[in-house]
Amino acid sequence: MLTDFYTVETVAGQDEEYTCVIRLNPEHNVYKGHFPGMPVVPGVCMLRIVKECVSMVLNTPMRFQAINSCKFLSVVNPLEHGILTFAFSLGNTNRLQAIVSAGETTVLKLKATIVAE
Structure with missing residues (x-):
C-alpha cells in the first residue's frame, strides 16, 4: 500500500531516543483521493x-x-512539507512516545504500547 509513499533520509538514536527523517513522495497515488487539488x-x-x-x-x-x-495537531500537505521528522522514545515496557514534525510545526503526538509481531 505505501510502496514509494516515502523514503527514509536519516535514522539516528541511542539510549531509547530515536529520530527518523523521511521524505514524502507528493506524486504518490494516495493523494489522488486524499484530496484532489489539496493533498x-x-x-x-x-x-x-x-x-x-x-x-527499523x-x-x-x-x-x-x-x-x-x-x-x-496539523494537516500535512506534501507539496509544502515534504520532509517530516519522527522523534520517538521507547521505554523498557514497550511504551512508545512519538512526536512528528513538519519543520517547526508539530503535526502528531502519540503515546502507545508497541509489541513484536
Whole structure:
C-alpha cells in the first residue's frame, strides 16, 4: 500500500531516543483521493510510518498493541512539507512516545504500547 509513499533520509538514536527523517513522495497515488487539488497526508499513513520507523531501529517487525493517546495537531500537505521528522522514545515496557514534525510545526503526538509481531 505505501510502496514509494516515502523514503527514509536519516535514522539516528541511542539510549531509547530515536529520530527518523523521511521524505514524502507528493506524486504518490494516495493523494489522488486524499484530496484532489489539496493533498493531505492521511493520519493512518503517519501512524504506519511511526510503526515502520520503530521496526527499523529495533530490527524486528512491530505492531501497535494499544494507542493510549493520538493527537493530530496539523494537516500535512506534501507539496509544502515534504520532509517530516519522527522523534520517538521507547521505554523498557514497550511504551512508545512519538512526536512528528513538519519543520517547526508539530503535526502528531502519540503515546502507545508497541509489541513484536
